[in-house]
Amino acid sequence: MDTFEQLYKECLTKNKTIYQAAQENMAIEADISVDKVRSFALKSLFEMKEAIRSGLISKELSMSGMCGQDCYKVQQYYKKQNSMFGKLFEKIIEYALATSEENIRMGRIVACPTAGSCGIVPAALIAISEEYNCSEFEQINALITAGEIGRIISLKVALAGAVAGCQAECGVASAMAAAAVCQLRNGRVSQILNASALALKNVLGLTCDPVAGLVEVPCVKRNPFLAVHAITAAELALCDVESKIPLDEVVDAMGQTGALMSPMLKESSQAGLAVTKTGLKVQKQVFD
Amino acid sequence: MKKTTLFDIISPVMIGPSSSHTAGAVRLGLLAKHIYKNTPKKVKFTLYNSYAHTGKGHGTEKGLLAGVLGLDVDDRRIKDIFNSDIAKNIDYTFSYADNFKKHPNTVDMVFDDSMFVSGESVGAGEVAIRKINDFNVKLTGRYxxxxxxxxxxxxxxxxxxxxxxxxxxxxxxxxxxxxxxxxxxxxxxxxxxxxxxxxxxxxxxxxxxxxxxxxxxxxx
Structure with missing residues (x-):
């Protein structure tokens, strides 16, 4: 299955969910059993939880010294004051920051789909699972659903900031997370695909302009933003709000946007935030 | 070319922060070690372009050395590899250069003054060894x-x-x-x-x- 339209038809005609179609497909591809596919996903899920656990208790700075203590700050604040959006919101932004900060301090994370966007899928998936007491079985279903969304997108657009900007990294992670959340909330196949389309549409054109060429500014803080963004998309889709543009076409638009984007805004740190007065000052401090 | 699979999207488990500059570096070191069949006593690394300029902030040097020592991309020892016991018996040096004819993420490695290997980290953790001694090759580690x-x-x-x-x-x-x-x-x-x-x-x-x-x- 190379397009979302094909995936949708496969699910509809054979009365399957996305994760069922995806795990069967992967089993055939790798010549292994569906159980093996699911245990692979479980290992990733386990490592995602480990990264959150380590990230929540660390205050260690990154090698550049730019990032590493925001998760701590957020937790300290929420000890005194509840979030305006309640406990679930607190968890989502804490988990996203915890994972993303683990990444920049050379901790162990799951690149899902990439290292720079590693906090988005776990934060949304695990926070929602805890809130609604989703079983391990359901969590694996959600991760496989997210993975299938990322896989089909990647067949058209390489998931790399250097190729298509951050829309192809954090943006795609957000589309994957929206699908995972929708699956956890028992969304239908059409709702899941809509959730991803809505999430991805809203980040088209997102550039990759990291300060000093490091996966830190703006990447770390973009993770909690786009984890929350995924929840919005899932909520809308679960209410049967439809994306007027189908997911396949949104992906085409992302590919075209990425191709038209200047190379200076695609992971080369030659424009945008990287060359602001402060961005350049930080670069000098880090590397001179 | 091999198509991306579901597994590629929900993995690898890796030491951060960068798939190209950290995990890719580990893989390049590891492939070079596999080609050499042994852990060298001495290794000279030359990092080019983006690897040379932003390698330090990404742990690229640590990744390369860890790979040469046989560690995998998810090994927690990568972070402190320079002080690790397993790095005690290897003599390593790093140098840096610009050469815009080369891929942005290129590293040359010389093992025990006897084998030359050049590799590229081409994105999303994918790598390719492009030269072994005088020969042009393309070795991705995928097969x-x-x-x-x-x-x-x-x-x-x-x-x-x-x-x-x-x-x-x-x-x-x-x-x-x-x-x-x-x-x-x-x-x-x-x-x-x-x-x-x-x-x-x-x-x-x-x-x-x-x-x-x-x-x-x-x-x-």
């Missing part, structure tokens, strides 16, 4: 590989592929290169499935095969 150096003359490819056929091995990709007609040539054979290493000995018996080595694909 099990057979590398040969031999005298450029008629019939060499068929002799080797006949041996593989006898073992029921399917060739996924085959690339040849030579220095000049009738001189040393190289062959990179990427295969599906595993190969019994005894085939290496069989291939070495073919007249005018100078060198053969089997490099297993990277697990992560």
């Amino acid at each position: 099990n590989n057979l590398i040969l150096v031999y005298k450029d003359k008629p019939g060499m490819i068929s002799q080797v592929t006949n041996l593989l056929q006898k073992e029921g091995i399917n060739i996924a990709f085959l690339n040849c290169d030579r220095n000049a007609k009738g001189q040393e040539a190289s062959m990179i054979i990427e295969i599906d499935g595993k190969m019994n290493t005894s085939i290496e000995d069989e291939i070495l018996k073919i007249p005018d095969v100078y060198f053969v080595t089997y490099v297993e694909k990277l697990e992560n």
Whole structure:
């Protein structure tokens, strides 16, 4: 299955969910059993939880010294004051920051789909699972659903900031997370695909302009933003709000946007935030 | 080219922060070590372009050394590899250069002053070894590989592929290169499935095969 339209038809005609179609497909591809596919996903899920656990208790700075203590700050604040959006919101932004900060301090994370966007899928998936007491079985279903969304997108657009900007990294992670959340909330196949389309549409054109060429500014803080963004998309889709543009076409638009984007805004740190007065000052401090 | 799979999207488990600059570096070091068949006593790294400029902030040097020492991309020892016990008996140096003819993420490695390997980290953790000594190669670590150096003359490819056929091995990709007609040539054979290493000995018996080595694909 190379397009979302094909995936949708496969699910509809054979009365399957996305994760069922995806795990069967992967089993055939790798010549292994569906159980093996699911245990692979479980290992990733386990490592995602480990990264959150380590990230929540660390205050260690990154090698550049730019990032590493925001998760701590957020937790300290929420000890005194509840979030305006309640406990679930607190968890989502804490988990996203915890994972993303683990990444920049050379901790162990799951690149899902990439290292720079590693906090988005776990934060949304695990926070929602805890809130609604989703079983391990359901969590694996959600991760496989997210993975299938990322896989089909990647067949058209390489998931790399250097190729298509951050829309192809954090943006795609957000589309994957929206699908995972929708699956956890028992969304239908059409709702899941809509959730991803809505999430991805809203980040088209997102550039990759990291300060000093490091996966830190703006990447770390973009993770909690786009984890929350995924929840919005899932909520809308679960209410049967439809994306007027189908997911396949949104992906085409992302590919075209990425191709038209200047190379200076695609992971080369030659424009945008990287060359602001402060961005350049930080670069000098880090590397001179 | 191999299509991205579901597994590629929800993995690898890796030490951060960058798939190209950290995990890719580990894989390049690891592939070079597999080609050399041993852990070297001495290794010289030259980092180019983006690897040279932003390597430090990404742990690229740590990743390269960790790979050469045989660590995988998810090994927590990468972070503190310079102070690790396993790095005590290896003599390593890093130098840095700009060469815009090369890929942005290029590293040259010299093992024990005897083997030269050049590799690129091409994005999303994917890597390619592009040079072994004087030979152009393309070794991605995605498949099990057979590398040969031999005298450029008629019939060499068929002799080797006949041996593989006898073992029921399917060739996924085959690339040849030579220095000049009738001189040393190289062959990179990427295969599906595993190969019994005894085939290496069989291939070495073919007249005018100078060198053969089997490099297993990277697990992560």
